[in-house]
Amino acid sequence: MTNILRNHCRVLYCEIHPKESNAEHTIDEFGETVESLISLITDQGFTIVHKERRHNEVQIKAEASK
Numbered sequence: 001m002t003n004i005l006r007n008h009c010r011v012l013y014c015e016i017h018p019k020e021s022n023a024e025h026t027i028d029e030f031g032e033t034v035e036s037l038i039s040l041i042t043d044q045g046f047t048i049v050h051k052e053r054r055h056n057e058v059q060i061k062a063e064a065s066k
Helices: 002-008 034-043
Strands: 011-016 046-054 057-064
Touching: 011 034, 034 046, 034 057
Parallel strands: none
Antiparallel strands: 011 057, 046 057
């Protein structure tokens, strides 16, 4: 996946469901947090251009850094 993100993806949209979202499956089940996923995205060379909490979900738009 890191190869695809680094070499073939220019824009990334992501909706994160943390524990408090009451979704059927949440990132907590995988030992992740909103912050750790944002760090993963930026470590792959992306810049977060939009981050918004809607209801109990977090929506992110990231663009590949040039």
